[in-house]
Amino acid sequence: MSEQFNIDTVENAAATPDVELPWAELGLKQNEYEEILTILGRRPTAAELAMYSVMWSEHCSYKSTKVHLRQFGQKLTEEMKKDMLVGIGENAGVTDLGDGWAVTFKIESHNSPSFVEPHQGAATGIGGIVRDIISMGARPVAVMDPLRFGAIDHPDSQRVVHGVVSGIGSYGNSLGLPNIGGETIFDPVYQGNPLVNALAVGVLRHEDLRLANASGVGNRIVLFGARTGGDGIGGASVLASESFDDTKPSKRPAVQVGDPFAEKVLIECCLELFKNSLVEGIQDLGAAGISCATSELASNGEGGMQVELTDVLLRDPTLTPGEILMSESQERMMAVVRPDNVEAFEAFMAHWGVEYSWLGEVTDTNRLIITWKGEVIVDVDPKTVAHDGPVYDRPYHRPSYQDALVADRFRDSAAGADLPSSGEDLRAAVLELMAAPNMCDKSWITRQYDRYVGGNTALAAPDDAGVIRVDEETGMGVGLATDANGRYAYLDPYAGAQLALAESYRNVATTGAVPMAVSDCLNYGSPEDPEVMWQLAEGIRGLSDACMELGVPVTGGNVSLYNSTGSTAIHPTPVVATLGRFDDVSRRTPSGFTADADGQAVYLMGVTRDELDGSEFAHLRGHLGGVPPKVDLAAEKLLGDLLINASRDGMIDAAHDLSEGGLAATLSEMVLRFGVGARVSLDEVLERDGVDLFTALFSESQARAVVAVPRTEEVRFKDMTSARNFPVARIGVVDRASEALDVQGAFSLPIAELREAWESTLPTHFG
Template sequence: MVDTVENARMTPDADQPWAELGLKADEYARIRELLGRRPTGAELAMYSVMWSEHCSYKSSKLHLARFSALPQTTPRGPLLAGIGDNAGAVDIGQGYAVTFKAESHNHPSYVEPYQGAATGVGGIVRDIMAMGARPIAVMDALRFGALDAPDTRRVLPGIVAGVGGYGNCLGLPNIGGELVFDDSYLGNPLVNALCVGVMRHEDLAFAKATGAGNKVILFGAATGADGIGGASVLASETFEADGPQKRPSVQVGDPFMEKLLIECSLELFHAGVVTALQDFGAAGISCATSELASAGDGGMHCELDLVPLRDPTMTPEEILMSESQERMMAVVAPDDVERFMTICARWDVQATIIGEVTDGDRLVIDWHGRTIVDVDPHTVAHDSPAYDRPQARPAWLDAVNADHANALPRPAEGPELAETLLRLVASPNLADKSWVTDQYDRFVRGNSVLAQPEDAGMIRIDEDSHLGIALSTDANGRYAHLDPFRGAQLALCESYRNVAVTGAEPVAITDCLNFGSPEDPEVMWQLVEAVKGLVAGCAELGVPVTGGNVSLYNRTDGRNILPTPLVGMLGVIDDVRTRTPMGFAAPGDAIVLLGTTKEELGGSAWEDVMHDHHLGGLPPSPDFPAERALAAVCRAGAGVLTSAHDLSEGGLAQSLVDCCLRRGLGAAVALPGGLDPCAELFSESPARAIVSVVPERQEALLDLCAEHELPAARIGEVTQAAELAVEGLFTLPLSRIREVWRDTVPDAMQGV
């Protein structure tokens, strides 16, 4: 028997599985209070998924409100869309708008690696589609347990294949990202996906159901039993260490259907037959109907039995909770329905009218003529509890901060330093990532200007003017563990710097905040400190937060992941032909170190690799004026600099290696002095880069640095010799460096 609204009124004491659906007793009581009765089974299903941590941000939204206090403008003008929309949208000039966003699909990717990662890409692509934009590129930031851990061998190949398989089938270049290994992610990998799209200003769309009598149309794939309570439930709980047990909850993707959906949606927009569009993400129909209705000027009535099903035995609750992929919901004026259907048929995309926009403020859903949902959609989509959970600075943090990496034994002689460099470049986090990135198509569509392993990906937007954008994603859980405020700011600074060294102007960010259980006061403290750090850092750099994602309950068998606030930075470059690549360009070019090196080894790769994963002290101190000065120099030097590469993990040594290996050219350098050789080579002080320039432009570069009060020193030159020579310390053949750098990940993945 279907549980109707009428039956709910008549049976107020009926038992309901609210706890099994992840609701707390007080949340269930609040739902009853809002409705003035007990919920029907369908209403309970809707509230349970929409009030889940993943969908409602109930543990973080009080703190995320700080982002809205930032100026909603970029260096290029006011934001066109921001927090609260499907994705942020930025004016990049010449009538173009770019929309971009990052989201997580962590827990589903642990349970079923291929489909979890693939549908993470599919979901973020649909967010971009819903803004009226054409998706043009994706990025992924991945984190796993130790490279040699058995479960890493299980999840890494499937996740990489899922990211690549879905994106490649869509014809979207994967232009950048990260691959990081740390024991804390064992049993809880992080899969953060970013998508960027482009449109003309006039094509920008918002998901608001307006106009009583307008039709509600579901189009795309049929609804199936896969993904019932998928991301919404999986991402709102912790796992035990005995392995994944929830495969049926993971969505199943079909990238070929999504490709049709992209082209169909764009044609629908351009034909002017869509009033509003909403993607089906976490919470499925529950999300699409309640969010569209709550954002509009009326209510909505839907007939759930009209929804096309792959499994005819599905119950109304299952239909409402299903997170089946490749589905969209449109609001269409009656006079446009016929044309809408014709366009869908041309693309072989199934489309079904399931309801209409109504007067009033109710979301009403019927099942075979009987009402099973009658709610205020705002209470479903926005009135979830807002928890101000307890926060506590960890009692262990003082001891960790006092155990500083700067005090650890360090090498001073040339042979020891050479061996240290080789061990660092061979370590999983600094080694070659092409085993992963070669599975991604980085150049499909023909507009990829820079891609992995460059500091930032770059895409040409206009083929006549050569207007382009650059994107980078960055996070450092080790830094955030030592100081989440500084750690978040350092992620912001690195992402800003990675975009800037290409010659682009950083303009806005999206974020993906990955943390452990919010029910742990120490984790909540970390989250709040990271948010505060990002807000302060964005204010200093003049970049707004356009939106993003929070992923909590990243905890397995009682162990939280390292706090991992990820920042995706968007930059704009007026002419991609003036871009600055990472690798050294020509023998004889002068190598110039920009910025100030300090003794800052806390949280560093040197500390991790050379001292058995030691993690202590304080992370480097952000220097926002220096970051702005460095960015200004790199932008002014675009078209003049022959190469530029930021200094971050691994310090100067790793950056020199990267620049040499990119094109097989050597370098002869002398350390500037002032610190011991280990600190000069491996310190991770921010706001630094190494650049190269033809000798006759060296003085002009130094004058430019002086104008911006940015310290700069010529430290050597690019050489034809295939070796890295550090004067007075060591000389290493590039062939030896490349050998150890290249083999780490492939050797670990042999046989998978």
């Protein structure tokens, strides 16, 4: 295309209505392009087309999910709102912790980039979510990473796993942020579409809270941090710059390139700016780059904005205006600064060695006007770009295969025949389970992350939740857990989303933290497929209903769609992160039996049912069908309350939830955590719940936990559970001397043998 088109002005656009623009190549639908023509009353310029294409993409606009996501706000009760300082709609949600402290957290996806270029895709996923936290006025204090890869033995898994793990580790470690947890799941359904979700949490004083808006006529607009390059152009719409100029010699990289050391400087610089009240509003530059930052700041503000794009500092002088607007180069922030603070702002930039450029100012026009060498190339109502884009109420219906899937129960299948029953067979089954890719030791991954940098980590992987101290003086802190089970959600999308929340909520409660807020990352296939859209609609409905019943609001999150390999979608995977509050993190409860717990009573809390459909054991036998475990949110809430109170009052010294792998996995992980054994008898459970020993060990019934209770606290513990009418069974004792998991009447499994099976899987496959 011509140089004239590359600097296509509004005046030229109005004078040349018949010029063909590459709207389809940029991911826009015909009806969307026609809507842009109506909004503008003319054809868009090349720069305007770039802005609309990325801001109206699924990733930025939520156009297929807005009609469903509204439920999170509609189902908010007054009680749920009381601690919410900032909810959905800003860069991250903010929750009041008390004593003037607040916490902000959010989880997002970087799935496709992490398949294309695993190291940089994962690294910049960390960088982007951390900048969301900075933009709220907070200091980032920790990150987490829920990961899902293809089959562990697939040749391409080597490339993806090594790249993703090294990217997360190198970026997070360089920032000095502890990685305190997450998940790692292997399943062939994710082979061509791994899920790399990233969570960051930050803390702030109430007075430091900042929002993304541009208000105050005459206030200056500044872009600071790294220079803008050609990396990441069109990342939000998975497109590159040939859409603008086919004469370019090569396609620009669609995956951003990160510099964690530049981001670390940016963090400290921003915190100093906040401390000295030098910015009125701030926005990080992530997906859609300058297009997003300018349109969202202007749309959220009280007026408009005028920007001169030629003032943007570039790494690549050949970039066109559209490419500059679309570039997703990392480590950049845009801020609004009062004129009287300009000199002080520049002094801080000089102090930290951060480059910056003044781009324009806030106006009273209610328009976003962008010029290039003084000529207007963008003249839009920013709300039409950032917030008033297309909204689709897409058709959806229950899949035709769902009835047959639900009817295919594990117990009735060939895979469910001849299940282990003898002691020796059960022993072998436990070893097989704990060596399985989804249950095995993940320290090959987590040891590449620094979990304790900063000195405020109270718990980290492999404990049930990560725990970070917020206030050194009082010991106040937060606990965080992320969970999802794609198999459950495939069998029943509504219940599957609720089970993800239930497990995340339960994991936080086992450490002793009071659950307060939720962030979600909804990973699904194509919304244009009515069967996938049904999964998504049911998932959102299930999660919003469960949040209302448990009393925890969704404060923010992300929707990641089009996660498919060809026409095959991933399992619906709604990853749910729950945040809880500690008055004092010194009271946190670890997830394993400690040496000091020798002789303590081991209790199973909750009821065991014959619930093996979608279980890890069924997965090992190659079966997926039936119905997932029953959701009982009232029981989950009651269990959580009991665990929190017992932890606070010193009634338990260890606690671990039951989820994937059931009781067999929980007991194994509890003895492996610190190398302390246990003697267990399940006779009471078998008689009370009417299950056989195999079911007692491998069922994945929910609302259950195992706790270690000091002998001096047994009466108080049983009185508390009896008063709340919550079922518990005394199933054994912690036995340090045994150095084994001993299930009496069935088998004894030395910890050393269990550990060998548990620890060898990832090193065997990945070195």
